[in-house]
Amino acid sequence: MSDTSLRLVWVYPDLLSTYGDQGNALVVERRAQQRHIPVTRIDVRSDQPIPTSGDIYLIGGGEDRPQRLAAERLRRDGGLNRAVGNGAIVFSVCAGYQILGTEFINDLGRPEPGLGILDVRSVRNEGSRHVGDIMGDIDERLGLPPLTGFENHQGNTVVGPGARPFARLRFGSGNGTGDGTEGAWCDTVFGTYAHGPVMARNPLIADMLLKLALDVHALPPVDEQWYEALRAERIAAATQASA
Numbered sequence: 001m002s003d004t005s006l007r008l009v010w011v012y013p014d015l016l017s018t019y020g021d022q023g024n025a026l027v028v029e030r031r032a033q034q035r036h037i038p039v040t041r042i043d044v045r046s047d048q049p050i051p052t053s054g055d056i057y058l059i060g061g062g063e064d065r066p067q068r069l070a071a072e073r074l075r076r077d078g079g080l081n082r083a084v085g086n087g088a089i090v091f092s093v094c095a096g097y098q099i100l101g102t103e104f105i106n107d108l109g110r111p112e113p114g115l116g117i118l119d120v121r122s123v124r125n126e127g128s129r130h131v132g133d134i135m136g137d138i139d140e141r142l143g144l145p146p147l148t149g150f151e152n153h154q155g156n157t158v159v160g161p162g163a164r165p166f167a168r169l170r171f172g173s174g175n176g177t178g179d180g181t182e183g184a185w186c187d188t189v190f191g192t193y194a195h196g197p198v199m200a201r202n203p204l205i206a207d208m209l210l211k212l213a214l215d216v217h218a219l220p221p222v223d224e225q226w227y228e229a230l231r232a233e234r235i236a237a238a239t240q241a242s243a
């Protein structure tokens with residue numbers, strides 16, 4: 001392992017990796033390799049300590065019970081909070097997003113403390129589950145093309161004053177609060193309800209994480225043909241389904 005290698009940490013693949021979210025780690029890795037950026041992928045199971053020296057942390061979605069177990073272990077471990085305190089980049093999806101917040105409702109129907117890394121709080125949506133394709137315009141400060149993804153969650157998430165919505169929805173439920181917002185972000189910490197996996201459908205998000213980690217404004221271009229074809233196909237199918 002080279003000291004200059006970018007350290008990509010995939011948090012708790014044994015508990016939080018639904019709907020192909022592991023693909024996010026593969027895409028970040030691949031986009032780095034295509035630019036000859038050395039990257040070391042570190043998969044951290046829930047019985048292992050979270051390394052605090054990672055550059056990028058990815059945390060995926062999960063069913064309600066694994067989500068509670070993951071939150072308990074991450075709180076006890078404290079490593080992810082320390083890493084963020086050191087300026088690490090975190091990208092989280094669905095259950096992972098809820099865990100980064102201050103609180104969510106667990107599988108026992110009780111409020112479960114989150115990590116307080118992102119100023120969001122999740123409650124249980126009493127209506128039907130949010131399932132389906134979503135599309136939205138990502139916060140313009142981030143300079144990214146529209147977000148496309150697939151959501152499947154019962155929780156609704158309220159974004160507090162310490163964070164900003166990640167995207168404004170064209171369709172889908174996103175945060176589920178009826179205000180058209182989807183996900184949240186603050187500095188180098190991001191959360192979304194978009195599975196897909198989201199990096200495969202939105203590879204420029206992976207590039208954004210790499211640019212933040214390397215502290216550069218641009219990366220060498222890569223062949224986008226495959227990604228563009230997938231994006232076009234998913235956007236067309238989702239737009240048709242939502243019409």
Ligand code: GLN
Pocket residue numbers: 018060061062063064067093094095096152153154155156
């Ligand atoms: N268990 C959470 C919810 O239903 C997250 C689900 C998920 O990660 N897909 O809101």
